[in-house]
Amino acid sequence: MMKLDALKLGLATAMILAIIWLICSAFVVFIPAAMMQVSGHMLHADLTGQAWSMHWTGFLSGLIFWSVLGGLLVWAVAAVYNRLSA
Template identity: 70%
Template sequence: MKLDAYKLGVATAIVLAIIWVICSVLVLALPALMMQMGGHMLHADLGAAQWTLHWPGFIIGLILWSLLGGLMVWAVAAVYNRLVG
């Protein structure tokens, strides 16, 4: 079965954009809890760190995470399609 690499990449970009927005809202609403969760995910003590979330950073992060994630999944699907012949 072949995958439509373009559609899979676009779908991934959309889902990552939604996740980015949800995560950013959580950082704004619950900064201490999100910092603690980030520390647990990184196996680090981020107690002294602070969040800095501004509109340009939000927009740039949204675009980059969505674009790079979509491109990566597009590439995986393209390679998969070549492997299955």
């Protein structure tokens, strides 16, 4: 059975999540009302009275956090998969 390269898969996931974070953040900056509506639909909530608070610190910490967390999660899944398929 084929083994997965857990490190490469984790790094690829982290890079893709970073790109998605950049795109999503750009949408929040350029079309905030539409993104608030989409977020409300995703959370099954009425966010009409809410407002975005986009600062560089939040942008960078979210970029790093979600990229690292996603990369580590996929690395762990690939490592467990490799053990189970051995």
